[in-house]
Amino acid sequence: MRWARDIYPSSDTYSESETTWEKGIEKAKRNFRDLAEAYSLGKVIDRGGSKVSRLAMSKVAISVYRLNKGCERILTKEFIEIIPYPILNSNVRTEIEKLYNSRINTSSTTMAIKKPLTPQSISSIVDVDDDSQQFDIVNCYKGFLEANPDIPMPIAAIESLIEFIKHSKATTLSEFMKSLEEGSESLKSSTRNSISLSAGTDLFLRFVTRTSHDVTNLDACKEHLMESGKVLVEKAIAVRHKVAELGVQFIKDDARAAACKKRFKVYVTESRPSSLGLRSVKTLRKSGIPATVILDTAVGYVIGKVDAVFVGAEGVVENGGLINAIGTYQLAIVAKAANKPFYAVLESYKFLRLFPLNQYDLPTHTPDLLSFPDLDNRFSHISGHMRISDKYEHNHKQVDSKDETDEVEDYESNNPTVDYTPPEYITLLCTDLGVLTPSGVSDELIKLHLY
Amino acid sequence: MTNSRDLKAQTESLVGRLRRRQVTGSFSVSLATAFLLRSVISTTRWTDVDTLIKLVKNVGRKLVQAQPSELAVGNIVRHVLRVIRDASNDEATEASFMEHAEDKNLFTSQSHSVFKQSTSLLDYSAKDSSARSAGFYTSSSSMINLLGDNGLRQPPNIIQEINEMINELENMYVNIWDQAMEHIHTNEIIMTLGSSKTVEGFLKAAAKKRKFSVVVAETSPRYLGHDLALSLCQVGIDTTVISDSAIFAVMSRVNKVILGTHAVLANGGLIAISGTRLMAAAAKHHSTPVVVCMGLYKLSPLFLYDEDSFNDLESPENVLSFDEGDLVDKATILNPYYDYVSPELVDLYITNTGGHPPSYLYRLINENYDPEDTVI
Numbered sequence: 001m002r003w004a005r006d007i008y009p010s011s012d013t014y015s016e017s018e019t020t021w022e023k024g025i026e027k028a029k030r031n032f033r034d035l036a037e038a039y040s041l042g043k044v045i046d047r048g049g050s051k052v053s054r055l056a057m058s059k060v061a062i063s064v065y066r067l068n069k070g071c072e073r074i075l076t077k078e079f080i081e082i083i084p085y086p087i088l089n090s091n092v093r094t095e096i097e098k099l100y101n102s103r104i105n106t107s108s109t110t111m112a113i114k115k116p117l118t119p120q121s122i123s124s125i126v127d128v129d130d131d132s133q134q135f136d137i138v139n140c141y142k143g144f145l146e147a148n149p150d151i152p153m154p155i156a157a158i159e160s161l162i163e164f165i166k167h168s169k170a171t172t173l174s175e176f177m178k179s180l181e182e183g184s185e186s187l188k189s190s191t192r193n194s195i196s197l198s199a200g201t202d203l204f205l206r207f208v209t210r211t212s213h214d215v216t217n218l219d220a221c222k223e224h225l226m227e228s229g230k231v232l233v234e235k236a237i238a239v240r241h242k243v244a245e246l247g248v249q250f251i252k253d254d255a256r257a258a259a260c261k262k263r264f265k266v267y268v269t270e271s272r273p274s275s276l277g278l279r280s281v282k283t284l285r286k287s288g289i290p291a292t293v294i295l296d297t298a299v300g301y302v303i304g305k306v307d308a309v310f311v312g313a314e315g316v317v318e319n320g321g322l323i324n325a326i327g328t329y330q331l332a333i334v335a336k337a338a339n340k341p342f343y344a345v346l347e348s349y350k351f352l353r354l355f356p357l358n359q360y361d362l363p364t365h366t367p368d369l370l371s372f373p374d375l376d377n378r379f380s381h382i383s384g385h386m387r388i389s390d391k392y393e394h395n396h397k398q399v400d401s402k403d404e405t406d407e408v409e410d411y412e413s414n415n416p417t418v419d420y421t422p423p424e425y426i427t428l429l430c431t432d433l434g435v436l437t438p439s440g441v442s443d444e445l446i447k448l449h450l451y
Numbered sequence: 452m453t454n455s456r457d458l459k460a461q462t463e464s465l466v467g468r469l470r471r472r473q474v475t476g477s478f479s480v481s482l483a484t485a486f487l488l489r490s491v492i493s494t495t496r497w498t499d500v501d502t503l504i505k506l507v508k509n510v511g512r513k514l515v516q517a518q519p520s521e522l523a524v525g526n527i528v529r530h531v532l533r534v535i536r537d538a539s540n541d542e543a544t545e546a547s548f549m550e551h552a553e554d555k556n557l558f559t560s561q562s563h564s565v566f567k568q569s570t571s572l573l574d575y576s577a578k579d580s581s582a583r584s585a586g587f588y589t590s591s592s593s594m595i596n597l598l599g600d601n602g603l604r605q606p607p608n609i610i611q612e613i614n615e616m617i618n619e620l621e622n623m624y625v626n627i628w629d630q631a632m633e634h635i636h637t638n639e640i641i642m643t644l645g646s647s648k649t650v651e652g653f654l655k656a657a658a659k660k661r662k663f664s665v666v667v668a669e670t671s672p673r674y675l676g677h678d679l680a681l682s683l684c685q686v687g688i689d690t691t692v693i694s695d696s697a698i699f700a701v702m703s704r705v706n707k708v709i710l711g712t713h714a715v716l717a718n719g720g721l722i723a724i725s726g727t728r729l730m731a732a733a734a735k736h737h738s739t740p741v742v743v744c745m746g747l748y749k750l751s752p753l754f755l756y757d758e759d760s761f762n763d764l765e766s767p768e769n770v771l772s773f774d775e776g777d778l779v780d781k782a783t784i785l786n787p788y789y790d791y792v793s794p795e796l797v798d799l800y801i802t803n804t805g806g807h808p809p810s811y812l813y814r815l816i817n818e819n820y821d822p823e824d825t826v827i
Binding site: 440 | 717718719754810811812813814817822825
């Protein structure tokens with residue numbers, strides 16, 4: 001995995017270390033090509049901010065370099081050909097033009113150019129540049145999540161899209177739609193696991209398309225969308241309670257004691273690598289429910305003591321299968337083998353238009369997931385493993401974990417975070433639309449998307 | 452006034468009969484419910500749909516509570532409610548066409564009451580689409596207006612719809628029996644148990660043209676299987692009675708299992724006479740197809756939250772009579788009347804609308820009941 005900051009060259013590389021401008025341009029182009037390729041392959045995650053502004057920043061650096069050398073030839077076109085993203089293209093153009101103009105008009109630019117641009121100053125330039133695109137939807141989304149960690153991702157996505165509409169300066173409907181689509185695209189590409197997020201954006205976009213058909217006045221349309229979006233969000237929050245209400249009926253009462261109060265205990269899997277299981281145990285205990293954490297590997301051991309399995313979901317796909325944190329699939333298989341009912345509890349805004357045929361059909365699957373290390377590494381890995389198992393056999397003690405971490409580093413980022421549970425393992429889905437069988441999901445999806 | 456007093460008496464009478472088990476069996480129970488609801492709708496005064504729905508729900512709740520194990524009561528109530536809602540929706544949509552014609556603004560017509568009672572998340576879009584379709588129809592209706600065909604709207608006739616429903620209910624058996632030839636072939640060996648009128652008629656209908664043999668499990672402790680066997684013999688079907696414990700042993704020779712049921716739950720599971728699960732599981736072991744014959748009124752939108760929640764415990768007299776005093780003192784004797792059969796064990800449901808696989812049942816439920824009426 002490569003991070004954007006590794007590839008994206010900092011601006012001073014251009015202004016200081018390169019001496020001839022041809023060299024500088026060549027290097028810039030090379031970097032761009034790398035970056036564009038990496039993005040299109042989905043190899044790069046951008047953590048620090050939106051990738052749009054990052055790229056724009058490097059573009060500024062190039063134009064700065066070009067101006068420094070005093071060359072008047074316009075290279076814009078060449079750069080545009082390298083990078084296929086339309087938003088970036090306009091950024092390149094405006095950025096180069098702006099710097100070019102300012103150089104002609106004032107002499108102060110030369111000063112600015114001489115001292116290396118810091119990322120902050122660059123991003124401030126970019127911010128002034130074009131408002132409609134510079135409303136940073138990704139940061140907005142992250143802000144929503146930070147402000148309220150309990151908010152479901154799809155809802156945060158819808159809320160950020162509403163903010164996006166608020167800031168949108170589009171004048172025609174098609175422009176507006178296009179910018180919305182781009183906004184949701186950049187939102188999707190901002191996280192490694194975009195599944196549940198895309199459920200939200202798709203739902204909202206679908207809603208927008210439907211509404212926009214009948215509207216001639218764009219402002220009215222925007223206003224309407226903003227209002228109805230808010231209603232949608234409010235409803236979505238209320239929906240959770242409804243789901244809980246329906247779900248509670250499936251929990252058997254051990255004691256059959258006081259009215260409607262059920263007595264039960266919960267085993268919670270640790271759910272590595274996110275270890276979210278630990279958090280849910282805390283909340284369960286806080287509300288007075290006895291809960292125990294078990295290792296993910298202890299599922300088979302504990303299943304005999306269990307009456308039913310309940311899981312949440314990041315998304316539900318068209319055939320009624322689930323996409324959820326890694327480990328759900330094997331939990332479902334174990335439950336099926338032990339003849340225990342397997343219930344999924346979720347909200348209807350998590351329905352996805354996706355039809356995975358197997359695990360590797362998921363959008364989160366990338367070629368380098370679970371890839372093998374190159375040969376040299378592999379040999380050392382195997383020999384290391386042999387050594388460990390020898391030792392284990394000889395003195396039957398705990399494997400020295402230090403040895404292992406030396407040999408196999410960073411396997412976590414190499415591992416999937418979600419898996420797909422096929423519908424035949426799911427007993428029922430408990431949603432706000434009622435209790436559904438897996439085959440009922442496609443019906444609801446069609447209702448949502450066709451009518 | 453006399454009307455309402457009459458109605459109250461009628462309701463109380465049915466509640467009493469349900470409670471005392473003077474009216475039992477899904478079919479007769481649902482007919483009685485349908486008749487009562489028809490008179491409720493025809494004799495009380497109501498001006499808007501909401502009060503009518505509330506009224507029907509109130510009566511329905513009393514009936515359901517009187518005999519919770521007769522799921523068909525609830526099903527009929529839900530179906531009547533669906534009929535009422537559909538009729539009122541038709542009317543409201545028509546009204547919204549008219550309004551839409553006057554007011555071109557999309558967003559005002561959206562707030563119209565077509566979907567007023569819905570609460571789900573996705574309704575916002577649903578409303579939207581209804582408004583759109585309303586817009587679509589405006590043009591066509593204005594075309595009709597040009598032709599001078601204005602204002603000829605039929606008031607919703609709920610009573611007529613309910614009469615149709617009762618009619619359908621009465622013809623239900625015939626519709627199921629008509630499909631018998633598709634499922635029973637010459638020289639087949641069919642196994643069944645209990646004494647279901649639906650299955651009995653189904654076999655007899657096939658026997659008119661085909662020669663096949665039937666194996667009937669005696670279904671202790673009530674021995675309902677004996678009654679069925681007798682009735683099949685009388686029309687000349689080759690019938691064998693076996694004891695319940697021989698079901699597995701005989702299953703290997705059987706081509707098809709045909710079952711009746713008391714109720715079908717929303718996930719496709721059956722509430723059927725005890726012994727059914729045994730037969731279904733044996734059939735699964737031998738990969739023998741299991742076919743269930745049922746009228747649609749037996750399909751319930753409820754889920755089974757607990758395997759015993761719809762079961763009845765009968766008097767253990769039939770299992771171990773009180774004469775055998777020694778044992779009765781020492782042992783606990785249970786006599787559950789029903790079995791729960793999970794949907795994986797069933798291959799096909801034959802209803803009065805045709806044959807359906809278990810995964811299709813949710814669709815039938817959506818067609819017949821409104822999700823809001825699941826809890827009466």
